[in-house]
Amino acid sequence: MRLFNRVGVAGTFAQFHKGHEDLLSTAFKLGEKVVIALTADEMTQNKKYANKIPEFEKRKTFLIEYLKSRDLLDRAEIIKLLDKYGTAITDEHQDAIVVSEDTYPVTVEINKIRRERGLNPLYVISIPLIYSEENKPISSTKIREGIIDSKGKMIKK
Numbered sequence: 001m002r003l004f005n006r007v008g009v010a011g012t013f014a015q016f017h018k019g020h021e022d023l024l025s026t027a028f029k030l031g032e033k034v035v036i037a038l039t040a041d042e043m044t045q046n047k048k049y050a051n052k053i054p055e056f057e058k059r060k061t062f063l064i065e066y067l068k069s070r071d072l073l074d075r076a077e078i079i080k081l082l083d084k085y086g087t088a089i090t091d092e093h094q095d096a097i098v099v100s101e102d103t104y105p106v107t108v109e110i111n112k113i114r115r116e117r118g119l120n121p122l123y124v125i126s127i128p129l130i131y132s133e134e135n136k137p138i139s140s141t142k143i144r145e146g147i148i149d150s151k152g153k154m155i156k157k
Contacts (some may be wrong), residue, residue, distance in 0.1 A: 001114065004096040007031030007111035008088050010081050012039040013063055014053040017150040019130045021098060026127050027098040032063050035094065036063065037081035052144040056080065088122065089113045096123040102137070 007027045012037075025036045037070055038060055044053045054062075060078055067073040079087060088097055088110045099107055104126045111121035129137040132152030142148045144156055 001086070002030055002032050003047040004031045004090070006033045006035060007096045007097050007098060007125075008035045008037060008086070008091070008094050008122070010037035010046070010086055010088075012044055012140065013059050014044070015140035015150065016062060016066070016144060017130075017138050017140065018152060019138050022127055022130060023098060023100060024066075024072075026125060028070075028075065030036070030096060030125065032075065034072075034076050035087065035091070036076055036078045037088070038063065039081045040080055043081065043083075048141045048144070058061070067144045085110055085113065089117065089119075092119055094122060096125060096136065098125045098127065100123075100129055101126050102129060 007030055009023055009027045011020065019051060024034070024036070026120070037054065038079065041056045044050055045052060063078060064073060067076050082105065083137045088094060097107055098111065104124070107124045107126075111124070114121050130152065132138050132142065133154045134148070136142070138148065138152045148154055
């Protein structure tokens with residue numbers, strides 16, 4: 001038996017990397033069901049190097065294959081994230097959320113909104129960032145820039 005019934009995670013999951021793996025791994029260790037809110041294309045347009053972000057369906061297909069390869073797909077639900085909060089502010093069955101430490105502040109807002117709506121606040125699990133060889137957080141942006149690879153290794157130019 002896992003600690004939570006329904007755990008949420010969210011992200012663009014472009015240039016999939018070690019941080020994404022840790023986020024998902026933590027969510028599946030803790031939750032019976034994991035809701036993955038995958039950022040809609042409309043929300044990626046203002047990101048750095050947006051032209052290098054695969055479209056929603058490609059990112060969703062990648063996630064499905066990733067989850068299948070780890071025998072987790074039957075416990076996952078992938079939804080389209082159309083705004084900052086997604087279903088985390090409306091899903092009465094969700095009881096926890098897993099975030100990286102840099103997105104923790106959004107969970108404070110989420111729980112404030114949930115309380116205002118008469119929903120129980122989510123239990124928040126904040127995981128540490130994963131650092132690259134250059135001692136900076138691994139991010140999809142750094143990968144799109146060609147600075148590091150998905151494991152955080154420096155790319156020689």
